[in-house]
Amino acid sequence: MNNKISLILQREYLTRVRKKSFIIMTLLGPLLFAAMMLIPAWIGSMEDEEEKKIAVFDYTGLYTDQIDNTNLMVFDYLDPESEPALREDFSNSGYFAYLVISDNLLDKPDALRLFSDKQITMEVRQHINGRLRDYLRGEKLRSFEMEGLDEVIAAINQVGVNITTIKLGEDGSERETSSEMAMVVSMIFAFVMYMFVFIYGTQVMRGVMEEKTSRIVEVIVSSVKPFQLMLGKIIGIALVALTQVALWVGLTLLIVSGMKMVFQSDKVETSPQGTEMVSTATAEQAASAGNFDFSKVLNMAKSMNPALTLGLFLIYFLGGYLLYASLFAAIGAAIDNETDSQQFMFPITIPIIIALYVAMAAFRNPHSDMVFWFSMFPLTSPIVMMARAPFDVPFWQLGLSIGLLVAGFLLSTWFAGRIYRTGILMYGKKVNYKELWKWFRYSGK
């Protein structure tokens, strides 16, 4: 009997893995992921290279040299008389933008204008705003003519907060964590889970429908039990999904590390000065696709116990997939064409969407009551629990949630199996929920 299930899942697996669309998706996916990770960092590094020259026309004469230069921005304080001339020939002047201060900013905060023929970046605005604000605050304080003011200001400037979050290990050891990192990881997990349950669940539905509409199903169920056919298909497609994930992860890592090497050697050639600093900075940015410090990210990843997280991902992926795939199989058995699937897809989609919303709440507060209950309920736990996973969930909760998930998919497989065995042999019948319930009840044997 098991031999037959393995025959079926072999067929399901091989026909899908050999499909052109599978091969293309498998090759294209990692390229896309790698591009998603590398391109923003690459573009960012390109822009940052350029030094921006900004002319300042200060009609009040109060703010000369108050905006200091950075390594990317240089401010030239010019005679206000020359403003019209510059305005006329701005594009050839070599300036990125020019700033006009037309009045005392303490009285008129909006007497400040920045002109450019290009998009002005956030950094430039923030830098100008920040510097002028600091200066004006100082001026304001000075206007109260307090004694020892300079010391007060210096003291105030030294005040600052910098939170480092430390997670206490069970043995009392301290590990540095970043809740940002945990959030990103949990977001990725929740989303990947959602995508896979949907994409492969739909594949199960299509597969069942294909067998039904091509009328091969009766030939097959005279050799194997309908339940075996359903199970073989579900497991076969699960293996396709796992193959795809494994190839995606492997290929993406390969491409990213390959690109990183190209990036580094590239940098060394083009910018002989300060090579070390620039190149490592770019590589880190490229690898982490954000503003994280790469070594820090690595440490965080280690602190989250990757073996446990990966194990959980596999358990919840399989559990969640099995739970939903059997329901998708029942839908495929009930309908004759895909347009009829909408009314039955809806109730399946709702828990998944709710799970996604709860998962978003879980990023903020992974241990609230609501999040707890949704991470126990089998229809939502795969997504919600994966969103909680990076935040140290107690083992008893994981155990209970996994136990419920297993019970859940056994129940849904049993339920779906009964609808499936009747549905696959019903042709040309408009099906509604009442009809499904009837099928469920009378396929007793």
Place this chain on the structure above:
Amino acid sequence: MSFLESQQVVKRYAAHLALDKVSISVPENSIFGLLGPNGAGKTTLIRIINQITGPDEGQILLKGHPLAPEDIARIGYLPEERGLYKKMKVGEQALYLARLKGMSRPAALKRLKYWFEKFEIQPWWDKKVEELSKGMQQKVQFIVTILHEPELLIFDEPFSGFDPINANLLKEEILELKKKGSTIIFSTHNMSSVEELCDHITLVNNGKAILSGPVPEVRQQFSQNLIELEFSGSLDALEGRLSDHYKIETRQSLQDRHKLLIRMPQDAAPNALLAALSPEEHLHAYHEVLPGMNEVFITVVNQNKTSR
């Protein structure tokens, strides 16, 4: 002993009674016709025999033993609603279906080769099913059904989709299978093929078995006591002598050769009619006319309709 027996099989679908205590008995090494109008319950009964669904009451015996899951390998089933995976290659698919029936890969390959050559579809081995004509797909399905040489074969409307030449090929194969020892259940609406092939029939209507027996007996049972008489001579003279006792239904004449269809009175000896012939009438043919299965089918189903 009968090869396959269904005993008082009942199958309910919600409010609808699909099979109402249906008992059939299929003798070993015979061709058994399972007849009945659409929706009579034939397919349900066939699905129960194939263990696709189970009976609510009653049981199926195969050679005297209740049907077991392993018996699937002893049955070959060609369903009425049949198809193949469209995107799969013909050979690969035939191999897959054969292995699902429990055949080993080498054995299946060997026999597939034999049958593909016999049916002249060897060049299509590596083609996708969707490239095949309907008739060719039917051939593949037929091969897959009989490939594991099952003791019991069930054909549900086997001739639909075949042209006359291929239908004939199929008919010969079915007779050949019987000769080799298979028992065959044959479900169809095509009554002339029933007369040609079947040894026994059971007629199912509204979930009940309403008529069973060997084909000649069934036809005899519906005999209208009609005799066809063909002779040369004077039609008027003979008619004058017959009209007292017999009713002449139809008469056909070609010059002085005549063909009469005569209804005999109940329990009249057939020979009595012969005695009415005189030496002047030259007898060419004299035989009893039995109703065709088509007539039997229509008569029985209509009777059943009015009696309900």
